[in-house]
Amino acid sequence: MKKSKLGKFIVLGALVGGALSLLDRGTREVVKERTDRALYYAKNPQILKEEIEQQVEKWSSIYEQASGEISSFAEQFNDLKELTPQVKQMVVEAKEAFIDQKE
Secondary structure, three states: OOOOOHHHHHHHHHHHHHHHHOOOHHHHHHHHHHHHHHHHHHHOHHHHHHHHHHHHHHHHHHHHHHHHHHHHHHHHHHHHHHHHHHHHHHHHHHHHHHHHHHO
């Protein structure tokens, strides 16, 4: 039975592609930045935890604020929906009163 070399060539292609991409200065700088940041957080996991907690609090606050505003808009919409037939009736009555007065 023949062995497939597909896996080996996929890994080899990934390595060659990665090495070729490092020929670009911008790519090298980005890789270096990200590596430095990963090493910093590996040495200081408490800082990473605090930054994640801050982001979670920030997004939770934004979510709560947006939820409150959406609820408020929904209430106003429902109030307007209930008020519309009443306003329509008032307009009809005013029109009829105006026509009656004109005659």
